[in-house]
Structure formats: structure tokens, C-alpha cells
Amino acid sequence: xxxxxxxxxxxxxxxxxxxxxxxxxxxxxxxxxxxxxxxxxxxxxxxxxxxxxxxxxxxxxxxxxxxxxxxxxxxxxxxxxxxxxxxxxxxxxxxxxxxxxxxxxxxxxxxxx
Amino acid sequence: xxxxxxxxxxxxxxxxxxxxxxxxxxxxxxxxxxxxxxxxxxxxxxxxxxxxxxxxxxxxxxxxxxxxxxxxxxxxxxxxxxxxxxxxxxxxxxxxxxxxxxxxxxxxxxxxxx
Numbered sequence: 001x002x003x004x005x006x007x008x009x010x011x012x013x014x015x016x017x018x019x020x021x022x023x024x025x026x027x028x029x030x031x032x033x034x035x036x037x038x039x040x041x042x043x044x045x046x047x048x049x050x051x052x053x054x055x056x057x058x059x060x061x062x063x064x065x066x067x068x069x070x071x072x073x074x075x076x077x078x079x080x081x082x083x084x085x086x087x088x089x090x091x092x093x094x095x096x097x098x099x100x101x102x103x104x105x106x107x108x109x110x111x112x113x
Numbered sequence: 114x115x116x117x118x119x120x121x122x123x124x125x126x127x128x129x130x131x132x133x134x135x136x137x138x139x140x141x142x143x144x145x146x147x148x149x150x151x152x153x154x155x156x157x158x159x160x161x162x163x164x165x166x167x168x169x170x171x172x173x174x175x176x177x178x179x180x181x182x183x184x185x186x187x188x189x190x191x192x193x194x195x196x197x198x199x200x201x202x203x204x205x206x207x208x209x210x211x212x213x214x215x216x217x218x219x220x221x222x223x224x225x226x227x
Contacts, residue, residue, distance in 0.1 A: 036216075042221075043117075043204050043221055044204075046215045051213070100144070101214075101216050
């Protein structure tokens with residue numbers, strides 16, 4: 001119940017296309033859903049995050065869509081660029097639950113020039 | 114703040130040797146996580162500490178792995194004896210806790226066991 005399941009494991013998208021990464025969770029106590037971005041040789045870093053009281057959050061070309069009833073959320077990258085090539089992790093956390101943040105396994109995204 | 118500091122950045126060791134990875138978290142953060150990243154398994158949580166106390170070590174793969182956090186500013190992950198299958202990138206992450214908090218990762222230690 002503590003897991004966050006992420007798909008696909010890897011993704012190849014043409015430059016200018018839309019990249020979509022999906023995550024699902026089971027624990028309804030989760031109340032914060034961030035996405036992390038990792039470039040080669042670096043640690044993951046926070047990209048964008050959403051709370052379950054909204055269904056969508058947009059920051060530039062990056063959008064999180066959240067479906068509370070389905071317990072699913074996704075990251076959409078519009079007009080994907082080669083510089084977006086990285087590994088993306090979804091995550092979930094719940095306040096007052098040992099302060100633990102749970103990560104998905106990651107998606108390796110490659111944008112073709 | 115310099116962020117989360119991990120050392121060494123790279124470690125190459127022979128099978129059977131002891132390996133110690135080090136982490137200095139961000140001052141004031143309540144929680145510290147150790148992760149292992151491989152191509153096959155992605156990002157795996159090994160252990161996490163809250164206020165220097167190990168809360169969940171269910172991700173530690175075997176008794177060969179041990180972790181300590183003697184104080185709020187330092188943690189170690191030790192592998193003894195090391196095996197080739199332990200080769201991976203090991204990350205330490207510092208987390209202030211609370212709703213909407215961001216986890217800050219170190220640069221990682223790339224471990225190669227030959």
C-alpha cells in the first residue's frame with residue numbers, strides 16, 4: 001500500500017511532441033505528489049508538485065494531471081525538447097506519517113532531436 | 114547551505130572489501146534517506162532516519178549492509194563484505210518533513226565492486 005507505481009520504464013519522443021508519464025498509488029493518506037527530474041551524474045531534483053485539492057497544475061511546459069478517484073497522476077511535457085531528456089520520478093508523501101516520501105522507480109525519457 | 118554532501122563521489126573496490134559511504138545532510142532537516150539506483154531496479158529506498166533514529170530499514174538488502182546516523186549532521190552506509198552486485202549509484206537525501214516538503218539529494222556515490 002506504500003508503493004507508487006510508475007510507467008513506462010522508458011520513453012522516446014520526437015522533439016516538439018508530448019511526453020506523458022503515469023503514476024498510480026494506493027494509500028489514500030498521501031496528500032502531496034511531487035515529480036523529480038534527474039540528469040546524468042546528478043541527484044534527482046524537484047520539478048513540479050501537486051496537492052490533491054486540485055486536478056491540474058501547470059508550470060511552463062510541464063503539467064501534472066491528478067485524478068483523486070482513480071488514485072492516479074501524470075506528468076505531461078508539452079513541446080518536448082532534447083534538454084528534457086532525463087530520468088523522471090513521481091513521488092508521494094503524507095503528512096504525519098513518519099515524514100517518509102515514496103518514489104516511483106523512474107522513467108528514462110529521451111527526446112529525439 | 115552547500116546542500117547535501119556525499120563522499121566519495123566514486124569508489125572502486127575489490128570484492129570482499131569493506132566500503133563506507135558518507136553523507137552530510139542539510140542542517141535543520143529531520144529526515145535522511147539512503148537510496149540505491151541501478152538501471153534494472155530504478156531508485157530503491159534502503160533505509161531512512163527520522164531525528165537520527167532508523168525508522169524503516171526494510172529496504173536494506175542483506176546483513177552485509179548497515180547504516181548509522183550518530184548525529185544530525187552525519188550518516189554512513191557501510192557494506193561489508195562488498196560484492197559485484199552491489200555496484201550502483203548510492204544517493205543520500207535530506208528531508209525537512211512536513212506537508213509539501215522537498216527532498217534534497219546529494220550528487221551520489223558511484224560504487225563499482227570488481
